[in-house]
Amino acid sequence: EGQLLESGGGVVQMGESLRLSCASSGFTFSRSAISWVRQAPGKGLEWVSGTSGSGTSKYYADSVKGRCTITRDNSKSMVYLEIHDVRHEDTALYFCAKDKSYDIVAGTYGMDVWGQGTTVTVSS
């Protein structure tokens, strides 16, 4: 079924940048869209960003648009999420998740593999 492993979380000062990484194994990485989903402490799930299997299509939630960049390196089976000018509201557990589909634009059938998450805490 595959596995995902996030890293790069920690304490970051407000206004600074962070880069999260997601390493995959056990599935054909380039055939799957990948998303980042976050969960603030005690709150629900928020989709943050997603990219298609090729990496050419990239989309962002309004809450991070303009501050966030998603990239993927299919040769390394890795996905990255950079957030610039971090805010208190970016404090959350960040999951990467594999979509059941290649393309993220069209309707898809959910995210079937999730990592354990990496925690980001924005400090002032």
Next chain:
Amino acid sequence: IQMTQSPSALSASVGDRVTITCRASESISNYAIWYQQKPGKPPKILIYAASVLQSGVPSRFSGSGSGTDFTFTITNLQPEDFATYYCQQSLTLPRTFGQGTKVE
């Protein structure tokens, strides 16, 4: 697209039948997904395409609906089913989730 999930929490006992509803702010056809999340764990997909059971998921879980109204049901609730459940729409971007239902 907004996903409005209800109730936000419910109290149930082992053996009970539990029903959660999710309403989309506009039609999403059958692009509704249901996840289960336990504390400290990532979400787990249970149902996709509104009613299709993910491989390996017990048959006591089921989903139905299309358009804007969706229902998720657990029959014969088991001890391991006490968790939070989320609906999600997967038709358009950004993907959006319901607020969650805690089954306790």
